[in-house]
Amino acid sequence: MSALLLSVQDLHLSFGGVRVLQGVSFDVRRPEIRGLIGPNGAGKTTLLNAICGIYRPQQGSIRLDGTSVIGRKPSDIAQMGLGRTFQSSQLFKGMTVLENLMTGLHRQTTTGFLSAGFCLRRGRDEEARTEEEARRALHFVGMSEFADRPATALSFGQQRVVEIARTLIGDPKIVLLDEPAVGLSINRLAELDALLRRIRDQKGVTLILIEHVIRLVMDVCDRVTVLDSGRVIADGAPVAVRNDQAVIEAYLGKELRARHSAS
Amino acid sequence: MLLFSYLLMSGITTGALYALVALGIVVVNKATGVINFAQGEFFMFTGFVGWMLHVQFGMNYPLSFLLAVTVGFLLGTLTDRIAFRPIAKTDIVSLVLATVGIGFILKGLARVIWGGKADYLSFPPITSPEPIMVGSLMVIPQQLAVLAGTIIIMLIFAAFFRLTRAGKMMQATADNSRAALLVGIRTDRIYTLAFGTGAAIAAAAAVLTAPLTLLYPDIGFAFFLKGFAAAVLGGLTSLPGAVLGGLIVGIAESLAGGYIHSSVMELSPFLVIMIVLVLRPTGLLSFRKARRV
Amino acid sequence: MPFGRRNVFLALLAIGAIIPAFANGYQLFVGNLVTIYILLAIGLNILVGYAGQLAFANAAMFGIGAYATGLLQVHLGWPFWIAFPSGGLVAAAVGTLLALPALRMSGLYLALSTLAFAQATQWVFLHWERVTFGAGGFKTPQLSFAPLPISKPIGLYYVSLGLVVLLYVFARHVVTSRTGRAFVAVRDGEIAAESLGIDLLRYKALAFGISGFYAGIAGGLYSALLNFVAPEGYDLFQMIIHKATIVVGGMGSIAGSVIGAAIIILVLELLREVKGLQEIAFGALLVGFVLFMRGGLITVLRRYLRGWEEPLRIKGGESTETPPRAAPQPSVVDK
Numbered sequence: 001m002s003a004l005l006l007s008v009q010d011l012h013l014s015f016g017g018v019r020v021l022q023g024v025s026f027d028v029r030r031p032e033i034r035g036l037i038g039p040n041g042a043g044k045t046t047l048l049n050a051i052c053g054i055y056r057p058q059q060g061s062i063r064l065d066g067t068s069v070i071g072r073k074p075s076d077i078a079q080m081g082l083g084r085t086f087q088s089s090q091l092f093k094g095m096t097v098l099e100n101l102m103t104g105l106h107r108q109t110t111t112g113f114l115s116a117g118f119c120l121r122r123g124r125d126e127e128a129r130t131e132e133e134a135r136r137a138l139h140f141v142g143m144s145e146f147a148d149r150p151a152t153a154l155s156f157g158q159q160r161v162v163e164i165a166r167t168l169i170g171d172p173k174i175v176l177l178d179e180p181a182v183g184l185s186i187n188r189l190a191e192l193d194a195l196l197r198r199i200r201d202q203k204g205v206t207l208i209l210i211e212h213v214i215r216l217v218m219d220v221c222d223r224v225t226v227l228d229s230g231r232v233i234a235d236g237a238p239v240a241v242r243n244d245q246a247v248i249e250a251y252l253g254k255e256l257r258a259r260h261s262a263s
Numbered sequence: 264m265l266l267f268s269y270l271l272m273s274g275i276t277t278g279a280l281y282a283l284v285a286l287g288i289v290v291v292n293k294a295t296g297v298i299n300f301a302q303g304e305f306f307m308f309t310g311f312v313g314w315m316l317h318v319q320f321g322m323n324y325p326l327s328f329l330l331a332v333t334v335g336f337l338l339g340t341l342t343d344r345i346a347f348r349p350i351a352k353t354d355i356v357s358l359v360l361a362t363v364g365i366g367f368i369l370k371g372l373a374r375v376i377w378g379g380k381a382d383y384l385s386f387p388p389i390t391s392p393e394p395i396m397v398g399s400l401m402v403i404p405q406q407l408a409v410l411a412g413t414i415i416i417m418l419i420f421a422a423f424f425r426l427t428r429a430g431k432m433m434q435a436t437a438d439n440s441r442a443a444l445l446v447g448i449r450t451d452r453i454y455t456l457a458f459g460t461g462a463a464i465a466a467a468a469a470v471l472t473a474p475l476t477l478l479y480p481d482i483g484f485a486f487f488l489k490g491f492a493a494a495v496l497g498g499l500t501s502l503p504g505a506v507l508g509g510l511i512v513g514i515a516e517s518l519a520g521g522y523i524h525s526s527v528m529e530l531s532p533f534l535v536i537m538i539v540l541v542l543r544p545t546g547l548l549s550f551r552k553a554r555r556v
Numbered sequence: 557m558p559f560g561r562r563n564v565f566l567a568l569l570a571i572g573a574i575i576p577a578f579a580n581g582y583q584l585f586v587g588n589l590v591t592i593y594i595l596l597a598i599g600l601n602i603l604v605g606y607a608g609q610l611a612f613a614n615a616a617m618f619g620i621g622a623y624a625t626g627l628l629q630v631h632l633g634w635p636f637w638i639a640f641p642s643g644g645l646v647a648a649a650v651g652t653l654l655a656l657p658a659l660r661m662s663g664l665y666l667a668l669s670t671l672a673f674a675q676a677t678q679w680v681f682l683h684w685e686r687v688t689f690g691a692g693g694f695k696t697p698q699l700s701f702a703p704l705p706i707s708k709p710i711g712l713y714y715v716s717l718g719l720v721v722l723l724y725v726f727a728r729h730v731v732t733s734r735t736g737r738a739f740v741a742v743r744d745g746e747i748a749a750e751s752l753g754i755d756l757l758r759y760k761a762l763a764f765g766i767s768g769f770y771a772g773i774a775g776g777l778y779s780a781l782l783n784f785v786a787p788e789g790y791d792l793f794q795m796i797i798h799k800a801t802i803v804v805g806g807m808g809s810i811a812g813s814v815i816g817a818a819i820i821i822l823v824l825e826l827l828r829e830v831k832g833l834q835e836i837a838f839g840a841l842l843v844g845f846v847l848f849m850r851g852g853l854i855t856v857l858r859r860y861l862r863g864w865e866e867p868l869r870i871k872g873g874e875s876t877e878t879p880p881r882a883a884p885q886p887s888v889v890d891k
Contacts, residue, residue: 052751074750083751090748094740094808099868103737107753113762116733117726123733127870130734170752298664349847355663356610356807357846360799364842367796371835480832484792488675491668526683533676540661540669 005030005174005206006051011060013043013050013230020046021057022230030173031200034208035217035238038227039251044210045087047227048176051208052084053077065173079107083167083175087182089159091151097162098147101134104166137169138162141195157184161195168199174206175199181213189213193220218242226250270521271514276406276475278513279413283468284490285497285505286416287461293424293500294433294457296440300359301342301366303487305462308369309335310469310478311377328470335466338369339459347454366483373480405474412471416464417506424502433457437500485529489516492535560863561811572717576710584709588781590821591716592774597801597813597820598727599770604799605807606731607763608743609658613651613670614798616677617768619790621647621775623681623688626696626785631687636699636780643779644772651768655761674795681787693786696779716777723770727810728866730766737868739763740808793835797824800838803845806852809866815853 006028013021020043028034036044049055051062053074062069069077078084091100109130115123138144141161146154154162160180167175181192193216199205211217217224217238224241226234228250234241241247284306291299299305313331316322322330346361424430436443436453444450476482493512497504512535520528575587600614625643628634634642657669681688688694701711730736738759741749750756779785797820805816823841827834845852857864 054747074747075753075755078751078753086748090745092737092741092744092748094744095737095868099737099740102734102869103741103749103754104752106734106738106741109734111734113730113733113735113766116735117730119729124870127733131869166752298668300667345843345847354850356604356608357850359610359664359667360803360842361846363796363799364839364846367793367835367839368843369839371832371837371839374832374835375830488668488672492672495668526679530676530679533672533679536669536672537657540665541657 003029005032005065006208007061007063008047008051009061009063011047011050011057011062013046013055013057020230021050024060024227024230024232026225026232026235028174028206028208031204031206032222033196033200033220034206035221035224036208036210036227037212037214037217037224038233041229042227042250043230044227045178048084048178048208048210051077052082052176078170078172081171081173083170083172085160085163085167085175085177085180087178089156089163091154091159091163091166093150093152096148096150097143097154098131098134098138100151100162101137101166101169102130104137104169105130105133107170133169137165140168140198141165142191156182157188161192164195164199168203168205172205174208176208176210178210179212180209181211181216184213189216192216196220214242266521270517272406274514274517275510276409276513277517278493278510279410279506280468280472280509281486281489281493281512282413282506282509283409283416283464283471284486285493285509286413286420286502287464287468288490288494289497289499289502289505290420290464291457291461292437292494293502294437295347295454296437297347297355297358298491299342299458299461300362300487301346301369302461302465302490303483303485304366304369304373305335305338305483306465306469306486307478307480307483308338308373309462309466310473310482311373311480313466313470313473314478315377328467331470332463332466335469336459336463339462340455342462343455343458347458348451370480370483378480403475409471409475412467413506413509416467417502421502429453429456485532488532488536492532492539495539496535559861561866562863565811565814569717569721573714576713581709584713585781586821586825588709588713588716588777589825590818591713591720592777592781593797593801593817593821594720594814595723595770595774595777596798597805597817598724598810599767599774600798601802601805601807601810601813602727602731602739602770603763603767605802605809606736606743607739607760609760609763610663610667611654611658611670611764611767612667612795612799613654613674613677614767614771615790615792615794616674617647617651617771618775618778618794618798619677619681619787620650620768621772622779622785622790623775624772625776626694626779627687629697630694636697640773640776640780643776644769647772647775648765648769651771652761652765654768655757655764658760658764659757671792674792678787678791681790688787691787693784695784698783699780712777712780719773719777723773724810724814727770731810731866732868732870735759735762740868793838796838796842800841802852803842804852806854809852809854811864811866812852812854815857819853 004027008027009025011021011024012019024047036047038044046055050057051069053069053072053076056071064077064080064082067080069080092103095103109126111123111126135144135147138147141164143158143161143165146158146162151159151162164175164177164180181189184192196207197220199207209217209221221238223236224238225232226241226244226247233246233250234244284302287302288298291297291302309331312334313327316330317324317327342362342365346358346365350357350361424434432443432448433453433456435446436448436450440450489512490509493508494505495508496511497506497508512531516528516531519531572587576584579587596614596618603609603611621643624646625636625639628639628642629636654670654673658666661669682691699708699712701708704711731739738749738754741752741754742756742759746756778789801816801820802813803816804819805814806812823837824834827837849855854864
């Protein structure tokens, strides 16, 4: 098991004539918390979508533990150990929190509809184990008391945490988080910070984090990759990236330039 | 050759009719993004109203036409208030079921008011039933009326969408209802207008065609499917596409019916719908990027 | 929980079991019809309510089951007890094929494709006369329970009732399992479901297949009940009736399917004289419930009685702290 978990090389992705990703390359080690930042429209979510198989790049390679994922279905890539959360809550609204988590174990379980329908012992045992694991995962993220609440009864921030738990339950190697901190208060932010660290340290899971809350990125990430207009313009330790000229320009430069030309 | 010309003409006429039904579907879809599953029953119901006015009450044809179209418009606005407005874009399942329910209410009403289980009403021809020769094609004047009516309606709406403020507002609302709201467009009024207009078109189609066909309460669904097939063939948001689609479906159906077997005619909407939706969901004329529907 | 689901249904079952003792022929017929529609409703609910596939082909599956059962007897001489489950399997197979277009489209477009498919099925029933006997339909061989001293109506009734119990329990087990959760996941968030390893094609096919099987079995029973199969029994109106059962009862609820079916048959029989009135009534039911009681009658039951919740997992022992769970609310967030 090499230290190199995810390897993205020279990725090119276009929609129609629009080039969204242009030659993106970066490597992710295990375990690590990797920040992915950049101005809006830089291509961050697209990159995540490409990694988990929703989009197919025209060029380049993406390797998870050495195996290429390009061209595979999202469910297959998930099978390989990749988890993902989304910007808008993707909890299943018709289920309770616990049921959502139990669904997270879908890949690891095998009970088919016939075993379930005829109430075979094997199915019932597996169901009990599933529930057990779901409760444990819920406990790990500190939300045990919400087990039987409908998913819709949770606040947005709480839903995001449950979503993280849902991806964790499948024992992934790497989890892609799309803006997990959006809308969180200071307290919740601290909790999320602690949770992310716990995930890396106690479970050895690698995280890639798209975030706009720069404070969180600087605090919790081991390394940060910066995207702008589909290209990687910086990649390194948080402090180094923050002081990088190109990064500053990317975030502020357009505004400054506009002001210069106007005056 | 005579058979072919006859089949062609017949196909063009029924095609024009399907085009009208399709236009109604497209107008609603263009503005609201949804399909009104009661469209076929609007067609049937207003056809009956037209019959009642013209044949039972003895009103003259143009007046019956206008009144039927007005009734159609009202039915459309009613549907908007009852089915669309409360549910809008939040839950597609409910919307479909609600419009289907409205369709059935209309069908039942028609059966109760005007007919028994299988009553077929015949509409006397408005113009002379004698066929006239147009070049080498034999044509019934009413067929020309339907054709002319379709073209006129299509032109009116093309102009409406492209040239008038209301039309542009409709397109804006269809593209992005939130943005439309933010710019001050009264989207709810647009929706009402769209539903009303769609139903009015269906009414026009019905009264135009009534002299050529028999009216019965179950006629709505078949026309809805064919209209939808035509609309989807043309791209669901394209008005000329709807007309083109309608003509293609009509002609193909007529030729297949004449050269293969008459029973094949009823199969055409299913084939068209499945082939188009699976192979080329954007249709023939629509140039919008294909979303995963 | 005195008026909980289990007790109420057991009581109803007990009543149902002794009905033949004091019911006349017509009442027994209606009772049998109720069992058939319960099966239809459960199957449709799994597909539309749980898996979220807005399909309009259930009546066609119903018809395919009826036709297959009847034709296997008439053309191939198969005995009813073999033809009948085969009819169910044929309908399941055809239903599964519909999962393929379901992959490419959803919502409105799936509704219309399945509607068109249903229309095509009607066409086949009507025009493939050599096989299906066309518009006039055909009679199926009289079902006999010899050597048991049971008349056909009573025997068929008990067979139907038994099947309802079996298939109800089966359905309940399926939806409270990994499969049931997968269905709801497909309904509530396809992309997230996929990222969790749920194969969309597989589960859509399963949902279509199961509902096809239930409808097909119902069709086989129906053909035996009427001793007759003809195209008009499986048309669009039939489809609306099926939709009404799950809307009225409650989508996403197996218990609701039972309630919905019973009520719908009641309405159907009360209005059987005038077809027009039936159509108005069903249309109004659909519109009314969709507007005012989207979750169906089961939500009312859950609000006032305990023991009607239907979690998507096996809950050991008595349910304690769970507040009545609302039926799936429509998504407020624009997708």
